[in-house]
Amino acid sequence: MIEVSLPLERIMREALEEDLGAGDLTTDLVVDPGLKGTASVLAGEELVLAGITVFSRTFEILSTETRFVYSFRDGEKVPAGGEICRVSGSVTSILKGERTALNFLQRMCGIATLTRKFVEECGGMARILDTRKTAPGIRMLDKHAVKIGGGFNHRFGLHDGILIKYNHIAAAGSISKAVARVKLNGPHTLKVEVEVADLAGLEEAIAAGADAVLLDKMNPSLMREAVEIADRRVLLEASGGVHLGNVREIAETGVDLISVGALTHSPRAMDISLELKS
Template sequence: MIGLDRIIENALLEDIHTGDITTLAVVGASGERGAVLKAKEEMLVAGIDVAARVFHLLSTSIRFTPHFSDGARVKPQDVLADLDGDAGLLLQGERVALNLLQRMCGIATLTSRYVEAVKGTKARIVDTRKTTPGLRMLEKYSVRVGGGINHRTGLYDGVLIKENHIAAAGGITEAIRRARAYIPHTMKIEIETESLAQVAEAVEAGADIIMLDNMTTDMMREAVGIISGKALVEASGGVSLETVATIAATGVDIISVGAITHSARAMDISMLLKG
């Protein structure tokens, strides 16, 4: 991944800074030890190579042997990887490796639950820009591992006209006109709508993707009828595992879920030195 080393190096600097006082005092130069990364609950693996890279950046002499690849589903007590190397360096890399791995596994696992909930419908689960600052690349990768789809990566690679853009432009039609005149012909225009009247205007103005923001399922169903295949339909706002299947049943094409990145729980993984 482009930029991965910078993410890890910053995290290591943040954690170790001028030195791991506890390890220097208690462990010192105790030689090589083995360790294991162990799952403590069922999860979908994501980020195993990221964890390996943490230790390799500390020392290329550390041996990291994974037993599962990203996308594998593991059970409690499954050993995700074996490590061998300097005991002090293993301990210095432990928290950064676990922080990233636990976070990525949590996002992949939660995403997979949303994907499973809409199985049998045409709806696809996509992420948002509601990511941890600095970790967007890793979090969006984890969404893909979980079976989800990435929305735009940032403000630079997709047009999404939201309510403030509409207000600044003076209306939906004018906002779409300005966007169409500005962007290359290869780029699509998505616009956020909050009412059925706005949906109808967006269709008339030629939007490629119409987001239904915080609408009831009855409104969504009616909006899908108004759009009638003239644009892709995205549902957004207040989506949960309890509501996502009902939303999918309205006939929308895309369901964006901020929770899969901003509210995913870190999975429980431990690193233990071998006796």
């Protein structure tokens, strides 16, 4: 379960402000402000639940009297038609928070569900990683959903990991020069990863002292050769063009990690609805 930190609280409040603006015209005109009620949150399809804390807290920001009864926990599979939870309290608060809360829940469930499919397809042969290709402003939610789905987080941002990519190599002049600069000036506590496109780049990165190498858009045959060359001297990460149709074949090459941008840059929002009981 994700901890509701100050940055997360800010995300939820800004999302509510974006939707509500000066107020909910329809609800304020139609619904008695004193009306109490209960709503069911229903899964329209099978999904992996993720983000139930964020969902609930969104309503609580609008009314501290909102109450919840949960049928499932984060990480559990919810069958199609299953009742995820019930929300009780002020009907005006429920209606005002409905869309924002569902937006968070549908996206996080979509990420967790897709991640779980990749993890299951891999069969434990390699770790499934996310990337920085997340929705702006809600990276902590996207990456948390990946963890709930059984995946692992790559670096959170540019500040907490060293990944030397093609443009860094071009700026430095070579892989060896780029790694040397990092080794000379960088924190000793951080591993150094280098992106390469071919086996020559892999060998140069290993010789330069890289701790991990990202194999960019290599086919499975090249990946197998890379695994033999590396001989466990460095971690190998496969990246680029990974999808459910080829992830198992990639895992079978012997790489340690497989990063999948699609987990967070294009997840499908799951079919979840909130239905107020009359």
